[in-house]
Amino acid sequence: MKKQGNADYYDLNLIAVIILLMGFGLVMLYSTSAYRAGIRYNNDMYFFTRQARLAVIAIGLAIGVSIVDYHRLYRLSGLIYAGSILLLLMVRFTPLGRTINGARRWIAIGPISFQPAEVSKIAVIVFVPMMIVKAGKKFRGMNAILPPLAAGGIQSLAVYVLTSNLSTAVIIALITCSIIFVAHPDTKKMLLAAFGMVLFAAAVVAYIAVSGGNGGFRSKRILTWLHPEEYSAEGGYQIMQALYALGSGGFFGKGLGNSTQKLGAVPEAENDMIFSIICEELGIFGGVIVVMLFLYLLYRLFFIAQNAPDLYGALMVTGIFTHIAAQVILNICVVTNMIPTTGITLPFVSYGGTSILLLMAEMSIALSVSKRIRFRNTERDLWGEIADPE
Numbered sequence: 062m063k064k065q066g067n068a069d070y071y072d073l074n075l076i077a078v079i080i081l082l083m084g085f086g087l088v089m090l091y092s093t094s095a096y097r098a099g100i101r102y103n104n105d106m107y108f109f110t111r112q113a114r115l116a117v118i119a120i121g122l123a124i125g126v127s128i129v130d131y132h133r134l135y136r137l138s139g140l141i142y143a144g145s146i147l148l149l150l151m152v153r154f155t156p157l158g159r160t161i162n163g164a165r166r167w168i169a170i171g172p173i174s175f176q177p178a179e180v181s182k183i184a185v186i187v188f189v190p191m192m193i194v195k196a197g198k199k200f201r202g203m204n205a206i207l208p209p210l211a212a213g214g215i216q217s218l219a220v221y222v223l224t225s226n227l228s229t230a231v232i233i234a235l236i237t238c239s240i241i242f243v244a245h246p247d248t249k250k251m252l253l254a255a256f257g258m259v260l261f262a263a264a265v266v267a268y269i270a271v272s273g274g275n276g277g278f279r280s281k282r283i284l285t286w287l288h289p290e291e292y293s294a295e296g297g298y299q300i301m302q303a304l305y306a307l308g309s310g311g312f313f314g315k316g317l318g319n320s321t322q323k324l325g326a327v328p329e330a331e332n333d334m335i336f337s338i339i340c341e342e343l344g345i346f347g348g349v350i351v352v353m354l355f356l357y358l359l360y361r362l363f364f365i366a367q368n369a370p371d372l373y374g375a376l377m378v379t380g381i382f383t384h385i386a387a388q389v390i391l392n393i394c395v396v397t398n399m400i401p402t403t404g405i406t407l408p409f410v411s412y413g414g415t416s417i418l419l420l421m422a423e424m425s426i427a428l429s430v431s432k433r434i435r436f437r438n439t440e441r442d443l444w445g446e447i448a449d450p451e
Contacts, residue, residue, distance in 0.1 A: 070432065070434040070435075071428070071431060071432050072361055072364070072365060072427070074357075075358070075361040075362070075365070075424070075428060075431065076120075076428070078354060078358045078361060079358065079424055080120065081354060082354050082355070082358065082409040082410065083116050083120070083410075083417075085351070085354070086112075086335075086407075086409050086410035086411070087109060087112060088317075089335060089339055089342075090108055090109055090335070090412055091105075091106065091109040092317055092318050092323075092338070093323050093330050093331045094107075094108040094109065094323075094330070094412065095109075096323060096324050097323075097325070097330075097331075108331055108412050111414065115414045115418060116417055119417050119418050119420075119421035120421065122421065122425070123421040123422070123424050123425040124425075124428070126422075126425040126429070127424075127426075127428035127429045128429075130433075131426055131429040131430055131433075132373065134191075134377070135191050137187075138184075138187040138188040138190075138191040139191070141180075141183065141184050141187055141188065142184045142187075142216070144184070145177065145180045145181045145183075145216065146184075146216070146219055148168060148177035148180055149177050149178070149219050149220060149224060150223060151168055151177070152165060152166065152167070152168055152223055152224055153165070153223045153224070157169060157170060159174060164224075164225065164226075165224065166178060166224040166226055175414070175415040175418075176224075176226075177224070178220045178224055178229040179229075179415050179419045180419065181216050181219070181220050181229070181233055182229070182232065182233060182384055182419070182423075183419060183422060183423060184216060185212070185213050185216050185233050185236050185380065186236060186240075186377055186380035186381060186384070186426070187377060187426075189209045189212055189213050189236075189237055189240050189241070189376070190244075190373050190376035190380070191373065192208055192212060193209055193241070193372070193376060194373045194376070200244060201246060203254070205245075206241050206245060206254070209240070209241055210237060210238075210241060212237070213233060213237025213238075213241075216233055217230045217231075217233040217237070218230070226404075227403075228391065228403035228405050232384060232387050232388065232391075235383055235387050236380045236383045236384055238255060239379055239380065239383040240376050240379055240383075242255060243376060283401050285401070285402070286300070286398065286401035286402070289301050289398065299327060299328055299334065299402070300398050302322050302326040302327045302337075303322070303327055303334050303337035303396050303398075304337075304397075305322060306320065306322040306327060306337040307337050307341065307396070309321075309322075309341055310340045310341040310342065310344045312344045312345050313343070313344040313346050313347075314340070314341060314342045314343040314344030315341060315342055315344075316342060318342065320338050320341045320342045321341075322337065322338065322341055323338050323341075331411065331412040332406060332412055332413065333395065333402075333403075333404055333405060333406050333411060334396060335407055335410055336348065336392060336393055336396045337396050339351060339410075351410070352389075355385070355389050355408075358385065359386055361427075362378055362381055362382040362427055363382060365378050365427055365430055365434070366378035366430075369433075369434065370430075370433045370435055374433070375430075377426055377427075377430065378427050378430055381423045381424075381426065381427055384423065385408055385423075388406070388407075388408050389407065389408060392405050392406065392407045392411075393407075
């Protein structure tokens with residue numbers, strides 16, 4: 062590996078847009094959750110305080126960790142991958158697994174609880190690029206994509222089988238495919254392969270949705286999506302109320318704090334349905350501003366990936382880009398009833414400690430890559446710069 066030398070750049074713009082999103086998210090979280098928190102916990106700042114505390118810690122840790130050379134993850138990626146599988150097994154087969162809202166997806170250790178499926182995203186982001194970089198220039202034929210594709214597929218399958226979390230499994234599969242697509246030199250073949258995988262994935266999801274057993278409730282989700290009025294008891298009520306919130310906000314909204322749907326009509330509005338309250342209080346204008354902030358965040362990630370000093374850094378940031386983009390798109394599509402409900406949160410805005418901490422872990426990786434960008438190098442041989450850090 063070529064000597065890295067001193068850093069020439071650090072993406073302060075990425076830090077700025079993250080802080081803007083998290084600050085905006087905290088404002089909307091308080092507005093959305095104050096009523097429910099006051100009733101349930103006799104403290105209208107309960108959710109806000111918890112999220113704010115974690116947000117400050119996460120930002121500090123992300124900036125601190127970003128100083129560390131991201132190539133250390135190359136050597137640790139196998140351990141992170143195996144550890145994420147172990148955590149998923151612990152959810153299913155140990156007393157540490159915890160069921161919330163009918164889903165066994167959490168590990169609880171005393172007062173601390175988290176979703177191991179979130180760790181799986183980071184595991185794929187650091188491990189699949191390592192496999193591709195280790196293959197070096199041999200990563201050309203179609204057979205070369207099978208090992209990294211299998212690694213991502215195993216992680217995705219483990220998330221679905223062990224936690225019944227189909228939406229996160231789909232996101233992990235998308236992360237894997239995007240990393241392989243960017244790394245492989247034969248774009249035409251990769252496009253054909255991607256089209257085939259999309260058809261296969263659609264068939265699998267359709268089968269799961271309409272089958273019995275574990276997939277039975279997903280068939281109800283599809284029916285609820287198509288006919289929310291007829292299936293209000295199965296979740297259609299939440300979607301209908303979210304659509305009412307979207308529609309009643311108009312262009313500039315009812316004003317910050319003036320939502321009526323957050324007063325119980327939209328259950329747990331501070332989680333995956335928070336975008337509907339944003340549009341009710343701030344209108345279409347507020348919703349567009351949020352989307353523009355996410356677009357700028359994605360632009361900064363794209364910039365870092367494009368200028369990364371080596372392939373490993375570029376592919377990891379590509380995976381982070383795909384994760385954020387997929388999660389934002391899926392969340393907004395659910396709120397607008399364009400797709401069935403998935404339980405996917407809006408990054409940096411929705412309430413959730415695990416989500417904030419692990420999202421900022423991904424941002425620390427992107428910042429670490431940005432710290433080693435060299436603009437004076439007009440030509441780069443990505444394959445040659447990091448064949449194997451060891």
